[in-house]
Amino acid sequence: MVMADQTDKSTRILTISDCEQNIKTCQEKLGNYIDSKDQDDAQIRLQAEIGIWARMIHHINNGEIVTINDKNQLHWVSGDSNKTIN
Secondary structure, three states: OOOOOOOOOOOEEOOHHHHHHHHHHHHHHHHOOOOOHHHHHHHHHHHHHHHHHHHHHHHHHOOOOEEEOOOOOEEEOOOOOOOEEO
16 A cells, blocks of 8 residues: 555555446436536536546556545655645
């Protein structure tokens, strides 16, 4: 297990399975908003989340190492610069 922050014991390597599960969860939530016109912001946010998880699959498939913690913060471990996304 790669620990991006040694004080955060919840950090682990993000997997394609994690991403696929998050996409499925977002799609299920999105399905709840189909008939509700008052939920435009929620729909936009869920569609954006689906896009982010799909992009994470792309990064993982390209050999990049990304970690995630219990706060769903993503952190790139590979490459010259380490990046964190909150």
